[in-house]
Amino acid sequence: MLSQLRPALVALIALTIITGVLYPFAITLIAQIAFPSQANGSLIVQNGNVVGSALIGQSFDAPKYFWSRPSATGPFAYNAGASSGSNLGPTNPALLEAVQARAEALRAADPNNTAPIPVDLVTASGSGLDPHISVAAANYQIARVARARNLEVARVQQLVAQFTQGRTFGILGEPRVNVLQLNLALDALP
Amino acid sequence: MTFIGILQIVLFVVVLVALAKPLGAYMARVYQGEKTFLDVALKPVEKFLYRLFGTRETDEMDWKTYAVAVLLFSAAGVVFLYALQRVQGFLPLNPQAFGAVSPDSSFNTAASFVTNTNWQGYAGETTMSYLTQMLGMTVQNFVSAATGMAILIAFIRGLTRHNSKLLGNFWVDLTRSTLYILLPLAILVSLVNISQGAMQNLTAYQTANLLQPTTDANGAVVTTQTIAVGPAASQVAIKHLGTNGGGFFNANAAHPFESPTPLTDFVLILAESVIAAALCYTFGKMVGDTRQGWAILAAMIILLTTFMFVAYAAEANGNPAFAQFGIDQTASDVNPGGNMEGKEVRFGIARSALFATATTATSTGAVNSMHDSYMPLGGFVPLFMMQLGEVVLGGVGSGLYGMLVFVIIAVFIAGLMVGRTPEYLGKKIEPFEIKMAALLILIMPLTVLGMTAFAVVHPDGLKSIFNPGAHGFSEVLYAFTSQGNNNGSAFGGLGANTFFYNILGGIAMLISRFWLAVPTLALAGSLVKKKKVPESAGTLPTYSPLFIGWLIAVVLIVGALNFLPALALGPVVEQLMMK
Numbered sequence: 001m002l003s004q005l006r007p008a009l010v011a012l013i014a015l016t017i018i019t020g021v022l023y024p025f026a027i028t029l030i031a032q033i034a035f036p037s038q039a040n041g042s043l044i045v046q047n048g049n050v051v052g053s054a055l056i057g058q059s060f061d062a063p064k065y066f067w068s069r070p071s072a073t074g075p076f077a078y079n080a081g082a083s084s085g086s087n088l089g090p091t092n093p094a095l096l097e098a099v100q101a102r103a104e105a106l107r108a109a110d111p112n113n114t115a116p117i118p119v120d121l122v123t124a125s126g127s128g129l130d131p132h133i134s135v136a137a138a139n140y141q142i143a144r145v146a147r148a149r150n151l152e153v154a155r156v157q158q159l160v161a162q163f164t165q166g167r168t169f170g171i172l173g174e175p176r177v178n179v180l181q182l183n184l185a186l187d188a189l190p
Numbered sequence: 191m192t193f194i195g196i197l198q199i200v201l202f203v204v205v206l207v208a209l210a211k212p213l214g215a216y217m218a219r220v221y222q223g224e225k226t227f228l229d230v231a232l233k234p235v236e237k238f239l240y241r242l243f244g245t246r247e248t249d250e251m252d253w254k255t256y257a258v259a260v261l262l263f264s265a266a267g268v269v270f271l272y273a274l275q276r277v278q279g280f281l282p283l284n285p286q287a288f289g290a291v292s293p294d295s296s297f298n299t300a301a302s303f304v305t306n307t308n309w310q311g312y313a314g315e316t317t318m319s320y321l322t323q324m325l326g327m328t329v330q331n332f333v334s335a336a337t338g339m340a341i342l343i344a345f346i347r348g349l350t351r352h353n354s355k356l357l358g359n360f361w362v363d364l365t366r367s368t369l370y371i372l373l374p375l376a377i378l379v380s381l382v383n384i385s386q387g388a389m390q391n392l393t394a395y396q397t398a399n400l401l402q403p404t405t406d407a408n409g410a411v412v413t414t415q416t417i418a419v420g421p422a423a424s425q426v427a428i429k430h431l432g433t434n435g436g437g438f439f440n441a442n443a444a445h446p447f448e449s450p451t452p453l454t455d456f457v458l459i460l461a462e463s464v465i466a467a468a469l470c471y472t473f474g475k476m477v478g479d480t481r482q483g484w485a486i487l488a489a490m491i492i493l494l495t496t497f498m499f500v501a502y503a504a505e506a507n508g509n510p511a512f513a514q515f516g517i518d519q520t521a522s523d524v525n526p527g528g529n530m531e532g533k534e535v536r537f538g539i540a541r542s543a544l545f546a547t548a549t550t551a552t553s554t555g556a557v558n559s560m561h562d563s564y565m566p567l568g569g570f571v572p573l574f575m576m577q578l579g580e581v582v583l584g585g586v587g588s589g590l591y592g593m594l595v596f597v598i599i600a601v602f603i604a605g606l607m608v609g610r611t612p613e614y615l616g617k618k619i620e621p622f623e624i625k626m627a628a629l630l631i632l633i634m635p636l637t638v639l640g641m642t643a644f645a646v647v648h649p650d651g652l653k654s655i656f657n658p659g660a661h662g663f664s665e666v667l668y669a670f671t672s673q674g675n676n677n678g679s680a681f682g683g684l685g686a687n688t689f690f691y692n693i694l695g696g697i698a699m700l701i702s703r704f705w706l707a708v709p710t711l712a713l714a715g716s717l718v719k720k721k722k723v724p725e726s727a728g729t730l731p732t733y734s735p736l737f738i739g740w741l742i743a744v745v746l747i748v749g750a751l752n753f754l755p756a757l758a759l760g761p762v763v764e765q766l767m768m769k
Contacts, residue, residue, distance in 0.1 A: 007243040008262035020329035055446035076406035081416040083441035085560035087683035089661035116518035126444030135524035173452025174538035
């Protein structure tokens, strides 16, 4: 019985050193050498300022920007220090109220648009940090953004296409548009 | 459901089955002490470790010593992980200066990670220092998985050896599982994911200036965004490979830094399934008849794939209540469609349903979408996959030894029906084996249903419920199903970081891991003593399609009999009320 105590303690210490110290440090080292940008959060830097991450969304509600998906993080949307979904169940009245309010806000910002609203624009993402919207959700907002910025619709469409990413290998995942990168590109237009 | 969506599920199953044989054959070599291509690098390390432990490869153990070794090693792990969380405030690698975790939460988390559950009452990026994540979580991700694999190998030896008492050396099985199997795969998965954008650094959290300022819940203006970072990718890789599931970040694999692209999602789902699937082949190889392994894998894959499509269909249909607001939930080439609440655009509906089913069929419990927000039938699938006892792939090691218990039950019932003495792989199944198997099958539902019943009549249990009505009951049932099966996923709305849930859940996790591991080893200890019965005309072939179907039926019937009444009060009634 007690003869197993020494191996139990020694094994825990030895395997802790191998898997808890050597392994993560080795991976960090390789990552920092081989993939420095990715391993540090794909940060977007402009004029020496970090303006965000290509993988982390931000909240937008001005008509001139493409809006991201709703986010359930607290105490404010897209809090990248505390990722979270809403966890609202499908029959929870609070979910239906939230979806209705989001749909109304989108319609109020663009009253002429009577098209049905793509579902990802009115539902909170799992992480609360989803950097993407669907292509349909971008298309839904093109006319509003173009009007707010006095741009031709075709010009905005072109930008949306530029920041649209297809399925991996044509199979995996969903086509999507990176909202922060698209909005940064809009602001950079002359 | 779309063609591409179906294709993604089919592609996953095909790749999984294709990898089972090469990886399974490799693992058989590792456990049987044969030469492998990693010997050059790892043999010296392995030998050195045995010297440190004070053990020799040839020092074999009977079932009791093996069980004692498992329990002592796990107990040491619980104590260390508990202490680490309590003192993390005084230790280095804590750039956010997180203080001590509360005693009840530390206990729950220690029990959770040592039992390979990885239920999380805490939120990673606001609670745990980098040191705790590395020395605590990452280490237990490795060794709790390796412990499960070791117990399985001991059980297999119980079937292959005759007139013996010895089941192998736990320290050898533990070391080989870690060094030769988990570690190389974890390095591979980490690097693939980092190349895609997964986070791996040791710096303090970053601050970004928001393009458009926003307001917080109190109306104050927010102009910056704090971005949580850290050594995530190395931990995420092993959390999937070891079917652990505890996220580095609160949002787990839905978080873009854990799983930035559909490709990383594919890799993670594959990682959490591939060892469990390949161990079926390893089993076949070690018992000298690979058909036995393929038969078990076939039963698992049939159950897994069927339920993936159920979940996919339920989620793809979307939420009927949204129709009144003019919402477009139709899937197309530009719109993921379906029930997108709690899901990420890059994954869409098919990958989310695929993940939810795989993570609960295996005992991983990571999530790439929030199960609490699934449609009632969509949420039923992960719940039921766990309630089948984590035997559809299941945890690495633990899934297969759980399934082998079901095989013994299936053989026994079939034997009763035709009036023959049941035998499996040349071993007579006698009263002791059936007693242990019955115990193994009954402990889990007893724990899960007993604790659920207690929680829904106790005020402390009720006040953590987040969603109203039947869905709230599902949250509690899910919590104890998850902890009582060492899964770890959650209907996340339940406020589980309370004294009541931390303690009760911690006990459930310890029961389901060790109260099952010990009878499993006892069963192995009984089997290993038996002599081999030669195959005869009356032997039931345990590799025929008929037997595969029979095994599936036994698993489903036992699961359904145990849990349908409880499920009727949760997801079933919620689904009916939506009409």
